Amino acid sequence: MRFLDRIEERAGAAELRAASYRMLALKRGAACVDVACGAGHAVAELSGRGLKVIGIDPDPDAIAAARERAPGAMFHVAHSDALPLEDESMDGYRAVRLFHLLDDPAPTVAEAHRVLRPGGRIVVGGQDYGFVLIDSSDQDLTDVILLGLESRTASPRAVRTLRDVLLDAGFQDVEVAVHTEVVTDYHLMARQLQAAATAAVEKALITREDADGWLAEQARRGRRNRFLAVLPTLLVGARR
Template sequence: MSFLERIEERPGAAELRAASYRMLGLKRGATCVDVACGAGHAVAELAKHGLKVTGIDADPDAVEAARERVPGAMFHVAHSSDLPLEDGSLDGYRALRLFHLLDDPGPTIAEAHRVLRPGGRIVVGGQDYGFVLIDSSDQDLTDVIRLGLESRTVSPRAVRTLRDTLLDQGFRDVEVAVHTEVVTDYRELAPQLRSAAGAAVEKALITKKDADSWLAEQSRRGRRNRFLAVLPTLLVGARR
C-alpha cells in the first residue's frame, strides 16, 4: 500500500487524475465507478466534485485503505472483468494503472460496456513502458534495462491497444490524449530503477557489472541535478 500511496502522491499524479476527470466530463450527481481504485485518491476527488462514486479493486488491502480515505463511498473487492454492478447503471467508468496487469484487456472493456448506460463515458489508460525515456550516457544499455522494467509487468504495452479494444467492444467517439510527466528528482524513481536493473540481470539481458555501473551513473546524475526521466501516460476516452 505504501507503493500505491507514493505513486498517487508524486508530483504530476494529481494533474493526471484531473485530466482523466475532464475527459470523463461528468456533471454533479452522475454515477461513476473507479476500477482499480487503489487507495481511493480518485474516489475521494470525484466525490468532492459531487459524483456518486463506487470504488472497485481486486486487492482487499487497497479497498480497506480506500474505505479509510473515503468512509462515505461504496467499495467492492472484485476483478475488473466481473463487476458487482447492474447493466446500464452508470454514467461514467474510469480505470487507470490497470491494463499492464491484465493478459487481455478485452473482458474488462466488455464489462465496462455492460455497466455503462447508453451515452455513458469511459476513460481508461496507463503507462506504456515502451515509451519510458531515461537519459544516460549509454542509451543502448538503458534501452535494455527498460526491457527489464517491462518484464516486471504482465502486459507492459497494453495501453497502446486500448483504442482498438474500445472500438471492437462497440464504443464510439474514441479519443486519445497523452499526459507526460517529467521527473528530474532521482529519488522519486530510484526504487524503480533498481528494480528494472535487477530484472534485466535476472533475465540475463545484462551483467550485474553493467547494472551496477548504470545505477551508479543514475545516482551521480541525481547528485549533480542531471537526472531526467519522461513518463508518458495514455488516456483513452469514448462514449457508450
C-alpha cells in the same frame, strides 16, 4: 499502500487524475465506478466533485485504505472483468494504471460496456512502458534495462491497444490524449530503477556489473541534479 500513496501523491499523478476527470465530463450526481481504485485517491476526489462513486479493487488492503480516504463512497473487492454492478447502471467508468497488469484487456472493456448506460463515458489508460525515457551516457544499455522493466508486468504496452479495444467493444467517439510526466528527482524513481536493472539481470539481458555501473551513474546524476526521466501516460476516452 505506501508505494501507492507515493505514486499518487506526486504532482504529475494529480495532474493525470484531473485530466481523466475532464475526459469523463460527468455532472454532479452522476454515478461513476473507478476500477482498480487502489488507495482511493480518485474516488475521494470524484466524490468531492459531487459524484456517486463506487471503488473496485481486487486487493482487500487497498479497499481498506480507500474506505478511510473516502468514507462516503461505496467499495467492492472484485476483479475488473467481473464487476458486482447491474447492467447499464453507471454514467461513468474510469480505470487507470490497470491494463499493464492484465493478460487481455478485452474482458475488462466488455464489462465496462455492460455496466455503462447508453451515452455513458469511459476513460481508461495507463503508462506504456515502451515509451519510457531515461537519460544516460549509455543509451543502448538503458534501452535494454528498460526491457527489464517491461518484463516485470504482464502487458507493458497494453495501453497503446486500447483505442482498438474500445472500438471493437462498440464504443463511439474514441479520443486519445497523452499526459507526460517529467521527473528530475532521482529519489522518486530510485526503487523503479533498481527493479528494472535487477529484472534485466534476471532475464540475462545484461550482467550484474552492467547493472551496478548503470545504477551508480543514475545515482551520480541524482546527486548532480542531472537525473531525467520522461513518463508518458495514455488516456483513452469514449462514449457508450
